[in-house]
Amino acid sequence: MSRDRLTRLELIVLAAVLRTSGEAYGVRIAEEIGQRTGRDISVGSLYRTLKRLEQKGYVSSEEGEPTPERGGRAKTFYSVESQGLAALRESVLEMRSLFAGLNLEGHSI
Amino acid sequence: MTDRNPPTPERWIVHLLAPRRERAAIEGDLLERYRQIADARGRRQAGLWYASQVLRSIVPLVLLSASDVSIFRWLSGLGTGILLTSVFPALLTSLVPFEAFAQGPELTAWYLVIAVAAAAAAGYVGTAVARTSAPAAIVGMVACLYAPAVIQMLGAPSVPSSYWACLALAVGAATAGGVLSAVDRFSPAAQTPRR
Numbered sequence: 001m002s003r004d005r006l007t008r009l010e011l012i013v014l015a016a017v018l019r020t021s022g023e024a025y026g027v028r029i030a031e032e033i034g035q036r037t038g039r040d041i042s043v044g045s046l047y048r049t050l051k052r053l054e055q056k057g058y059v060s061s062e063e064g065e066p067t068p069e070r071g072g073r074a075k076t077f078y079s080v081e082s083q084g085l086a087a088l089r090e091s092v093l094e095m096r097s098l099f100a101g102l103n104l105e106g107h108s109i
Numbered sequence: 110m111t112d113r114n115p116p117t118p119e120r121w122i123v124h125l126l127a128p129r130r131e132r133a134a135i136e137g138d139l140l141e142r143y144r145q146i147a148d149a150r151g152r153r154q155a156g157l158w159y160a161s162q163v164l165r166s167i168v169p170l171v172l173l174s175a176s177d178v179s180i181f182r183w184l185s186g187l188g189t190g191i192l193l194t195s196v197f198p199a200l201l202t203s204l205v206p207f208e209a210f211a212q213g214p215e216l217t218a219w220y221l222v223i224a225v226a227a228a229a230a231a232g233y234v235g236t237a238v239a240r241t242s243a244p245a246a247i248v249g250m251v252a253c254l255y256a257p258a259v260i261q262m263l264g265a266p267s268v269p270s271s272y273w274a275c276l277a278l279a280v281g282a283a284t285a286g287g288v289l290s291a292v293d294r295f296s297p298a299a300q301t302p303r304r
Contacts, residue, residue: 025134026135026138027138030138030142042169043135043166044136044165044166044167045166046164047131047170047173048170048172048173051131051173069135069140069141069144070140071137071140073133073134073140073154074133075134075137075138076133
């Protein structure tokens, strides 16, 4: 089945949401991306990407309780839907297939 | 007590640009992270981090805001804002009492007071009407619409250009004040439940 291709940023955010499953809200997702990839993603880019993923049906969101350390503002928790999981798997398989048997040591990247 | 909030101008930029649906989450995330950094590395570092986040988020947040509502609603809100804010620069230009300005400061002061009040009202009403669309776009539009009026006034006879500079500054500040009041009044994001 053909589905929307994930952009690189969408792929990263979707994987981070999956990795932080159960506690995937903005700060946590950004931290995970920073730790895993070294990227310091801006809050605007993060939420724009999450919105696109939500519109594609790859993630869903749910509002948590307001907390004092956030000035009484609630967290929005994200979780990966089955379609998102399938898209992620498809992208990973593509990458594996693309790089299988390729020796990158001798090439300057 | 130490202030544990980020600088006000940056907070306002985020408040103004973030779409209503995501605003509480975005502001909350930024505040939470700001406080974490302030506790660990000091307020100066936290302030730099916050400013960098805001600067880098301007374009994505504007795009996010634009995608948050239907194109028809966005355009109708923008159109309403343009219409309302067009009226004020037109009046500002056509009703200027050039001769009175040259006679003394009293009438100038009155004109200034009225212009500032009208500008604040125009900003407030324009943004209130277009609140579901793109308040940030309205702010930009207001600024652009004032430019022709002010440029036209610069060529006015017997009026020092410093008058116009002060007027433009006061009117711009008043409009921004009106816009921000309307955003704050009509978009209480923290209390807006998600659907």
